[in-house]
Amino acid sequence: MTIKNVMVIGAGQMGSGIAQVFAQSGFHVYLNDRDDKALAKGINTIEKLLTRAVDKGRLTEEGKAETLNRLTPSTNLEDAKLCDLVIEAVVENMDVKTSVFKQLDTITPKHAILASNTSSLPITEIASATNRPEQVIGMHFMNPVPVMKLVEIIRGLQTSDETYQTIEDMTHQLQKTPVEVNDFPGFVSNRILMPMINEAIYTLYEGVASPKDIDTVMKLGMNHPMGPLQLADFIGLDTCLYIMEVLHEGFADSKYRPCPLLRKYVKAGWLGKKSGRGFYQYD
Numbered sequence: 001m002t003i004k005n006v007m008v009i010g011a012g013q014m015g016s017g018i019a020q021v022f023a024q025s026g027f028h029v030y031l032n033d034r035d036d037k038a039l040a041k042g043i044n045t046i047e048k049l050l051t052r053a054v055d056k057g058r059l060t061e062e063g064k065a066e067t068l069n070r071l072t073p074s075t076n077l078e079d080a081k082l083c084d085l086v087i088e089a090v091v092e093n094m095d096v097k098t099s100v101f102k103q104l105d106t107i108t109p110k111h112a113i114l115a116s117n118t119s120s121l122p123i124t125e126i127a128s129a130t131n132r133p134e135q136v137i138g139m140h141f142m143n144p145v146p147v148m149k150l151v152e153i154i155r156g157l158q159t160s161d162e163t164y165q166t167i168e169d170m171t172h173q174l175q176k177t178p179v180e181v182n183d184f185p186g187f188v189s190n191r192i193l194m195p196m197i198n199e200a201i202y203t204l205y206e207g208v209a210s211p212k213d214i215d216t217v218m219k220l221g222m223n224h225p226m227g228p229l230q231l232a233d234f235i236g237l238d239t240c241l242y243i244m245e246v247l248h249e250g251f252a253d254s255k256y257r258p259c260p261l262l263r264k265y266v267k268a269g270w271l272g273k274k275s276g277r278g279f280y281q282y283d
């Protein structure tokens, strides 16, 4: 199947990165958000990153202009009627995601593939909101999308081999490395990463060390590029909490219990870098 037109839904940190990578790889991309301001911010982020690539000599001015020409901002989900592939990157909440997929199922052409960038939610359940579960798949990009090479491709119970193959080929076209994963809570990436982040939050909660010292241990002691608390702020504490809740509920195992401090911060609106405050403060 040939994919030309792509819609990315949600212009937050993941959606804007996904849209940028597709546009840079020659696809025509609609970047959709229900919030005008979030959409403008997403487009602005892409423009800045492309300008940086030009300054660094990785992209020509012409390449930047062509990439931006392939990008159409959208606040109307009906634009998906022109798309061969839709990638959803809205909040990590099953009700919101299934509502988006229900609408997409009626709007998009019959051949279109519907993908979710969910970090942890079951693809099989998202697919059940549509009448085309064989064309629903997980395409899990890593943050920051323009930099990170990995894409976890998640097969739902009914995902067809043809859909899988199209998305795997597409991932190579985006210059990323695909990994095939079955539909389990948190897949591979967040089943391993998020309990480590949650444990770092417990370490802080129990007064073992300061945020900076906890992060220094993991950066200098384990060679991680970011400490776990800095990484949690970067991912978004709301997203971290939702992922821990999916693991806790999905495996029914107390080892995945979200740290009460994480809950408290999210309740306070301390969502990390995107809200200006998390374990650290940002200007």
Ligand code: CAA
Pocket (backbone or CB within 6 Å): 049, 052, 053, 056, 118, 119, 141, 142, 143, 144, 145, 146, 147, 148, 189, 190, 193, 225, 226, 231, 235, 239
């Ligand atoms: N968006 C786009 N590009 C970015 C970026 C961003 N948010 N942040 C940094 N970059 C680019 C920079 O532009 C820079 O490239 P150039 O200088 O060539 O333009 C390059 O990345 C390196 O940046 P820096 O030198 O400023 O900083 P760094 O060397 O510390 O690298 C980093 C930054 C790549 C983000 C690095 O700190 C890192 O790898 N951190 C860990 C990231 C990680 O673990 N991601 C996975 C999160 S979990 C996930 O995504 C799954 C989930 O479901 C939650």
Ligand code: NAD
Pocket (backbone or CB within 6 Å): 009, 010, 011, 012, 013, 014, 015, 032, 033, 034, 035, 038, 039, 089, 090, 091, 092, 093, 096, 100, 117, 118, 119, 120, 140, 141, 142, 143, 234, 235, 236, 239, 274
């Ligand atoms: P974000 O909060 O930065 O952005 C979400 C965007 O979706 C917002 O701009 C919001 O306005 C928009 N939105 C919400 N509901 C919408 C709807 N019904 N229609 C259109 N737009 C809508 O979130 P994010 O960090 O980009 O995460 C998005 C998804 O990607 C989540 O499922 C998350 O789990 C996943 N993810 C996140 C990361 C990460 O590191 N943050 C990594 C991989 C995957």
